[in-house]
Amino acid sequence: MATAENHIRVDNVTMAYGDFLIQEKLDFAVRRGEIFVIMGGSGCGKSTLLKILIGLKSPKVGEIYYDQTPFWSSPVAEQEQLKRKFGTLFQSGALWSSMTLAENIGLALQQYTDLDAAEIREVASYKLSLVGLAGFEDFYPSEISGGMKKRAGLARAMAMDPDILFFDEPSAGLDPISAKLLDDLILELRDSLGTTIVVVTHELASIFAIADSCVFLDADTKTQLATGDPKELRDHHPNFVVRNFLQRGMAARNVDAA
Ligand SMILES: Nc1ncnc2c1ncn2[C@@H]1O[C@H](COP(=O)(O)OP(=O)(O)O)[C@@H](O)[C@H]1O
């Protein structure tokens, strides 16, 4: 059941596309203010779970609680209220190329708030400064690097001061240095704003750098095999599938076991 310290509670969720079962009996909680990683091999259902969490796809069985409020059994108006508090950055969540960064970030503010143009611009500048892009308001996406685009996407996800940020494979396609910068930024957002952050990733470096806690989805058994601190799971989990996933390339690259 949902408890006070849990920000998100996934309660006995089964997800499927028609009769095609993706995962069943998912059961875990995300605490307020933590970075929680959804991990697992390609095709195990990470993105599908994210869609269920943000209200884009309904679970076949089970419920998602936000604080004590059930999402899927609530009326649509209440679902919309909950969704306002989500910020999302998808893998494919490209910026609008015909708009400047400030305009991209201002879109949701224009739609959902009473702020005037000058105020929207001010918020956009502030959000850009949070992601290390102060002064880039009038740049177009084509004028900045891949890592900067991701950070601008993050600024856009934060436009409405979300309670929860959801990222799907944020470092996909980035070089290792840009990926590391993005991880540092995610940590900073947790620490400075206290935002709860849910990240889908299979990148080990990211998992160990940012995750306070995680869930491992297994494509073969179609259920979660583990939850908890990923370093603990890597070193001590009884199931070798979990350990293997978290120890990939450890011998070869001498990954820091600290
Ligand atoms: N819209 C869809 N309709 C039917 N099957 C889908 C759809 N989206 C994804 N799938 C299938 O569901 C499974 C899980 O996909 P996904 O959640 O994208 O996995 P992951 O993000 O872990 O790689 C895959 O087998 C994928 O082919």
Ligand SMILES: [Mg+2]
């Ligand atoms: Mg995916």
